[in-house]
Amino acid sequence: MADKKQIELKAYIEKYSKKDDASSYLIAVLHKAQVLYGYLSKETMEFVAEEMNVPAAHIWGVATFYHYFNLTPQGKYTISVCLGTACYVKGAVEIMEAIKEELNIKEGETTEDMMFTLQEARCLGACGLAPVIMVNGKIHGDLTPKKVIEVINEYKKAGM
Ligand code: FES
Numbered sequence: 001m002a003d004k005k006q007i008e009l010k011a012y013i014e015k016y017s018k019k020d021d022a023s024s025y026l027i028a029v030l031h032k033a034q035v036l037y038g039y040l041s042k043e044t045m046e047f048v049a050e051e052m053n054v055p056a057a058h059i060w061g062v063a064t065f066y067h068y069f070n071l072t073p074q075g076k077y078t079i080s081v082c083l084g085t086a087c088y089v090k091g092a093v094e095i096m097e098a099i100k101e102e103l104n105i106k107e108g109e110t111t112e113d114m115m116f117t118l119q120e121a122r123c124l125g126a127c128g129l130a131p132v133i134m135v136n137g138k139i140h141g142d143l144t145p146k147k148v149i150e151v152i153n154e155y156k157k158a159g160m
Contacts, residue, residue: 005036006047013051026054026062030069039070075110075117077155080134084123087131091144095131096120098145102152115159116152 012032016025029052033044040063049056063069081096096107099118103111110117126132129141133148140151 009033009036009044009047010051013048016052026052026059027066030059030063034069039073041071070117073110073114075114076159077115077135078117078119079152080119080121080124082122082124082126082130082132082134083120084127086123086127090130092131094145095133095143095148098148099133099152102149115156 009029009032013029016029026048029048030040030045033048034040037044045059045063046056048054049059063071079099081092081099083092083096087095100106103116103118105111105116105118107118107120121134124132124134124139126139126141129139131143132139132141133143133151134140135151135155140148143151
C-alpha cells in the first residue's frame with residue numbers, strides 16, 4: 001500500500017508526466033525522492049522508473065553519476081570533510097583521520113547508531129577558515145584534529 005511519502009512523490013511525478021519529455025525532469029524527481037526519504041533506495045528508484053515510464057537502469061545510472069544522491073540511509077548528521085586545496089594544505093587529511101578514528105567509520109559510511117555519515121567534499125566555499133568541515137550544512141572552521149573531536153562530541157550530546 002502506498003504510504004504518505006509515496007503519494008507525495010507520485011503527485012510530484014504527475015506534475016511532469018504531461019510534458020513531452022518527462023525524463024528530462026528525472027533529476028528533479030530524484031531530488032524530491034531524496035528529500036522525502038533521505039536517500040534513494042532500490043524500491044524508490046523502481047517506483048520512480050515505473051511511474052515515469054523510464055527504464056530502471058537509466059534511473060540507477062543517473063543516481064550513481066551524481067554524488068549528490070545518497071543510495072544508502074544517512075545518519076542524523078552528515079559530516080562533509082573538505083579536501084579541497086586550501087583545506088588540504090592546512091591539514092584536512094589529519095582532520096579526516098581524526099574523525100574516522102573517533103567514529104570508527106570510513107568515508108561514505110554511517111555509524112551503527114545512525115548518528116553520523118562521513119563524506120569528503122571539494123571546497124565548501126570557506127577557504128579562509130581552512131581546514132573546514134560541514135555538518136548538516138553548518139560550517140566549522142579553523143579546525144585541528146583535537147578541535148574537530150570537540151565539535152563531534154557537541155553533536156553527539158545534542159543528538160542524544
Ligand atoms: S578548499 Fe576547503 S573550503 Fe575551500
